[in-house]
Amino acid sequence: MIARESRQAVALERFIEANPQLRAEIAALSEVEQQQQIQWAFEDEAQEQGIEPWELTLRFIAxxxxxxxxxxxxxxxxxxxxxxxxxxxxxxxxxxxxxxx
Structure with missing residues (x-):
């Protein structure tokens, strides 16, 4: 099981791995801007699924x-x-x- 303090980071990494088009779209941005874009896209994905971001995090790490x-x-x-x-x-x-x- 993934440590509680690492869950969000692992979920975001798995999310970006599952969305290579997003990685390509943000490739020219700085590291900080990339992380912001990934976080926003993750939150948007949760909203589209009708769940909270914490629930999407759990789905990616379970x-x-x-x-x-x-x-x-x-x-x-x-x-x-x-x-x-x-x-x-x-x-x-x-x-x-x-x-x-």
Missing amino acids: ESPEELQSLRMEVHREVAQTLGLSWEEYCDFNEIGGPAS
Whole structure:
């Protein structure tokens, strides 16, 4: 599994690898400008799919459907904790049917 602090970078690298036309379009830009364009294109892709960028990140880094589900639950648990909600309250509020453990 990819370390949490590396997830976004790995997802963006896999995204650009999957979109060689984008790489060609931004090749003349500076490194900073390329990174900005990749980030914006990534966010646009998430919006086109009707999901949040964090969800697209997980889709790019997960090695299996099971790992994707596990990563989603991990993120949801972190959000619940940040909001000060119990896992059950959070699941009810967000209509998530996840394991209670």
